[in-house]
Amino acid sequence: MPMFQVKPVCGGDVKIDLPTCMYKLPNVHAQQGNSCSSEHALQNGEVDPAVKVLEARQDEILRKLYELKAAVEGLAKTVNTPDADLDVTVSSSFSSQSSSSTMLKGSTDLDTLLGKDLGALRDIVINANPAQPPVTLLVLHSLLCQRYQVLSTVHVHSSVSNVSPQLLSCLGPRHPDSYARHLFQLGFTLIWKDVPKLEMKFSVRNMCPIEGEANVARFLFKLLAPYPSDHAAATLVDSWVDTAFFQLAEGSTKERAAVLRALNSALGRSTWTAGPEFSLADVACYCCVLRSGSAASVPANVQRWIKACENLGHFGPAKLLLQ
Amino acid sequence: MTKEGVQGVTEEEQQAQSKKALKKQQKEAEKAAKKAEKQAKLAAEQQSTDEDDFAKDRYGVSVMVQSQQKLGKQCFLVLRQQQFNVQALVAVGDRASKQMVKFAANINKESIVDVEAVVRKVEQKIESCSQQDVELHIERIFVISQAEPRLPLQLEDAIRPDGEGEEEGRATVNQDTRLDNRVIDLRTTTSQAIFRLQSGVCQLFRDTLTKKGFVEIQTPKIISAASEGGANVFTVSYFKTSAYLAQSPQLYKQMCICADFDKVFCVGPVFRAEDSNTHRHLTEFVGLDIEMAFNYHYHEVIDSITDTMVQIFKGLRDNFQTEIQTVNKQFPSEPFKFLEPTLRLEYTEAVAMLHEAGVEMGDEDDLSTPNEKLLGRLVKEKYDTDFYVLDKYPLAVRPFYTMPDPNNPKYSNSYDMFMRGEEILSGAQRVHDPELLTERALHHQIDLEKIKSYIDSFRYGAPPHGGGGIGLERVCMLYLGLHNVRQTSMFPRDPKRLTP
Numbered sequence: 044m045p046m047f048q049v050k051p052v053c054g055g056d057v058k059i060d061l062p063t064c065m066y067k068l069p070n071v072h073a074q075q076g077n078s079c080s081s082e083h084a085l086q087n088g089e090v091d092p093a094v095k096v097l098e099a100r101q102d103e104i105l106r107k108l109y110e111l112k113a114a115v116e117g118l119a120k121t122v123n124t125p126d127a128d129l130d131v132t133v134s135s136s137f138s139s140q141s142s143s144s145t146m147l148k149g150s151t152d153l154d155t156l157l158g159k160d161l162g163a164l165r166d167i168v169i170n171a172n173p174a175q176p177p178v179t180l181l182v183l184h185s186l187l188c189q190r191y192q193v194l195s196t197v198h199v200h201s202s203v204s205n206v207s208p209q210l211l212s213c214l215g216p217r218h219p220d221s222y223a224r225h226l227f228q229l230g231f232t233l234i235w236k237d238v239p240k241l242e243m244k245f246s247v248r249n250m251c252p253i254e255g256e257a258n259v260a261r262f263l264f265k266l267l268a269p270y271p272s273d274h275a276a277a278t279l280v281d282s283w284v285d286t287a288f289f290q291l292a293e294g295s296t297k298e299r300a301a302v303l304r305a306l307n308s309a310l311g312r313s314t315w316t317a318g319p320e321f322s323l324a325d326v327a328c329y330c331c332v333l334r335s336g337s338a339a340s341v342p343a344n345v346q347r348w349i350k351a352c353e354n355l356g357h358f359g360p361a362k363l364l365l366q
Numbered sequence: 367m368t369k370e371g372v373q374g375v376t377e378e379e380q381q382a383q384s385k386k387a388l389k390k391q392q393k394e395a396e397k398a399a400k401k402a403e404k405q406a407k408l409a410a411e412q413q414s415t416d417e418d419d420f421a422k423d424r425y426g427v428s429v430m431v432q433s434q435q436k437l438g439k440q441c442f443l444v445l446r447q448q449q450f451n452v453q454a455l456v457a458v459g460d461r462a463s464k465q466m467v468k469f470a471a472n473i474n475k476e477s478i479v480d481v482e483a484v485v486r487k488v489e490q491k492i493e494s495c496s497q498q499d500v501e502l503h504i505e506r507i508f509v510i511s512q513a514e515p516r517l518p519l520q521l522e523d524a525i526r527p528d529g530e531g532e533e534e535g536r537a538t539v540n541q542d543t544r545l546d547n548r549v550i551d552l553r554t555t556t557s558q559a560i561f562r563l564q565s566g567v568c569q570l571f572r573d574t575l576t577k578k579g580f581v582e583i584q585t586p587k588i589i590s591a592a593s594e595g596g597a598n599v600f601t602v603s604y605f606k607t608s609a610y611l612a613q614s615p616q617l618y619k620q621m622c623i624c625a626d627f628d629k630v631f632c633v634g635p636v637f638r639a640e641d642s643n644t645h646r647h648l649t650e651f652v653g654l655d656i657e658m659a660f661n662y663h664y665h666e667v668i669d670s671i672t673d674t675m676v677q678i679f680k681g682l683r684d685n686f687q688t689e690i691q692t693v694n695k696q697f698p699s700e701p702f703k704f705l706e707p708t709l710r711l712e713y714t715e716a717v718a719m720l721h722e723a724g725v726e727m728g729d730e731d732d733l734s735t736p737n738e739k740l741l742g743r744l745v746k747e748k749y750d751t752d753f754y755v756l757d758k759y760p761l762a763v764r765p766f767y768t769m770p771d772p773n774n775p776k777y778s779n780s781y782d783m784f785m786r787g788e789e790i791l792s793g794a795q796r797v798h799d800p801e802l803l804t805e806r807a808l809h810h811q812i813d814l815e816k817i818k819s820y821i822d823s824f825r826y827g828a829p830p831h832g833g834g835g836i837g838l839e840r841v842c843m844l845y846l847g848l849h850n851v852r853q854t855s856m857f858p859r860d861p862k863r864l865t866p
Binding site: 161162163164166168170196198199200201202222223224225232234236244246247248 | 663665679680683702703704705706707709710711712714715716717718719721722723744747748749750751773
């Protein structure tokens with residue numbers, strides 16, 4: 044006989060459902076509804092028809108854009124010749140969409156020119172002496188701003204006691220986004236310093252500093268447009284740049300007069316200094332002619348060419364500084 | 367005896383006395399004669415005379431005797447006052463007697479003397495003194511306070527640059543000896559220059575900020591709760607309980623901003639109980655702290671702080687060149703360079719520069735000290751500046767009260783400033799919303815009870831604000847290019863030193 048009797052705790056006839064499957068996984072072949080949009084092909088290779096339509100629309104729009112671009116470029120060419128009636132200087136001082144941005148043809152890619160993007164602002168540092176402001180670089184800076192998003196800053200080094208306010212604001216007003224450096228593609232940092240010769244530093248590990256206004260101008264221009272592929276034309280551009288910086292800017296009165304005569308005859312043969320296209324030679328010659336102070340007493344072709352340069356609108360800050 | 371006898375005796379005595387008396391009188395006469403001689407001499411010395419020298423000047427100064435050299439009938443002394451010293455000469459002549467020359471030669475070094483002399487031009491420059499084109503010809507010299515004959519350290523050794531000492535086999539004084547005998551070590555011209563420059567930094571700090579509209583406040587140093595983390599505080603017994611010494615005036619600066627002071631700064635001691643025996647850590651130092659409310663963007667705070675620093679550097683460059691040159695004689699270094707406005711780089715740029723230089727680090731890692739130094743060198747190479755700001759630090763490495771970046775949750779609105787590759791300021795925009803602050807504190811696993819009063823101070827209207835603090839000694843050390851912060855702290859405190 045049992046000692047204690049306990050009432051049964053649970054009923055004896057509870058039905059238990061035993062599972063047949065040990066682990067359950069989500070179906071890998073199921074189509075994902077709202078995930079990343081890059082995955083648009085179904086498992087069997089067919090493309091969703093809705094996406095196809097979208098792609099076709101995108102191609103159509105791109106084609107239209109290219110046509111528009113070609114049309115505008117054509118218009119720009121007619122406008123940029125010296126005998127245009129349209130005065131571009133007023134409208135294009137700081138508007139980013141002016142047609143003169145397309146005058147420099149040729150595509151350049153910052154990655155190929157300046158090295159792989161390491162995820163940080165590519166900062167070009169220029170150390171200049173306030174006694175000799177680099178006017179060509181200011182013009183090139185203005186051209187760069189048209190082409191890329193440039194963060195420009197001006198600093199004064201401790202080796203210089205004071206700098207005129209004109210020099211401090213030579214790169215234009217501060218960009219409203221300048222608090223976020225990573226939003227920009229290129230940095231242009233101008234430091235007024237007591238240096239004997241202008242120098243530029245970019246990547247301290249891979250490049251040595253570049254000295255001399257002419258050489259820095261060449262580097263910066265390469266960011267805008269490649270040199271003419273024809274070697275003769277490229278050499279012509281180079282020789283004009285050198286002539287401008289050595290004889291026009293620093294030469295005696297006789298040398299300067301000789302250069303102006305040569306310039307006159309060159310401009311008689313073509314629209315721009317080194318051929319039919321606007322090039323670095325024009326920037327260099329313009330700035331050096333203005334800096335030498337003989338802008339008033341130049342031959343006829345040179346006068347016309349000066350007006351043409353000023354029509355382009357980028358030479359405004361340079362002219363302001365040289366006055 | 368009869369009276370006569372007595373008389374006779376007294377007479378004898380008198381005679382004997384008179385002999386003694388005569389001797390005495392003789393001696394006295396001699397003394398009197400000597401005295402008279404001396405007095406005559408003094409009188410002679412006191413006579414004012416006309417010199418034909420154009421550089422006639424008589425002045426009484428309280429100077430210290432630095433050293434003497436006796437050469438026969440002449441004695442050369444070097445007299446010193448703070449940063450400057452001058453050669454003085456005592457020569458036997460109608461002004462000075464041989465005894466005077468001997469007396470001058472025997473004065474202990476570092477005694478304080480009172481001197482009356484004539485300033486004379488010299489043909490040959492005196493290289494060993496700061497005043498190189500004049501010397502003093504002493505006419506009167508008195509010792510006001512005598513120094514002990516044996517000094518624990520010699521000032522010539524203390525001022526010798528380290529390299530020179532090793533080359534020529536002469537002694538230099540090592541740091542511990544200097545710090546143990548700080549009173550004498552502080553007398554060197556180098557120390558005088560350093561601390562005058564430090565006083566200049568403090569003054570320029572106050573002046574610049576006051577001009578910008580800041581209000582100076584004094585915050586309490588005995589506090590009830592550790593402000594920045596709890597691990598490195600000194601505990602003091604406070605009646606029946608204990609209290610802590612403030613690690614930073616952070617909490618009270620922020621309360622002042624909430625109390626509608628808009629812009630405040632404070633200068634006061636900071637106590638950090640870190641057991642770090644490095645060249646740049648002290649347990650007690652002077653903190654210069656700034657806090658301000660801003661209107662649109664926390665960059666206004668950065669601009670304010672960097673402008674203050676640039677004004678300090680400019681003030682030192684323009685007004686303290688003598689002091690900088692004096693320090694450079696013993697501790698040569700490159701002059702300090704900076705840019706105006708100050709260079710501001712972003713953390714991502716710094717990481718890219720370090721990657722380019724071959725350093726491996728993650729995007730959200732904190733900068734280690736060697737990396738900071740390397741970065742300082744890279745920035746110096748590219749931009750030629752010793753002072754720059756690094757903005758937008760990753761949120762993970764900053765304290766809980768740092769405001770996160772609204773555009774990128776991985777980063778924060780915080781910044782560090784560096785001088786010569788070493789960090790001098792750590793600052794940020796602070797979280798001014800109590801809900802967000804609570805959330806951030808919980809994320810960092812901080813006990814909310816301990817910081818309850820801190821969070822409460824933001825519940826009654828708090829403007830967005832930010833700030834930062836610098837250490838006075840560290841800034842001076844880095845500006846002058848010195849290598850140990852104890853050189854710029856008058857009576858330094860570190861884990862191993864509590865006196866003087």
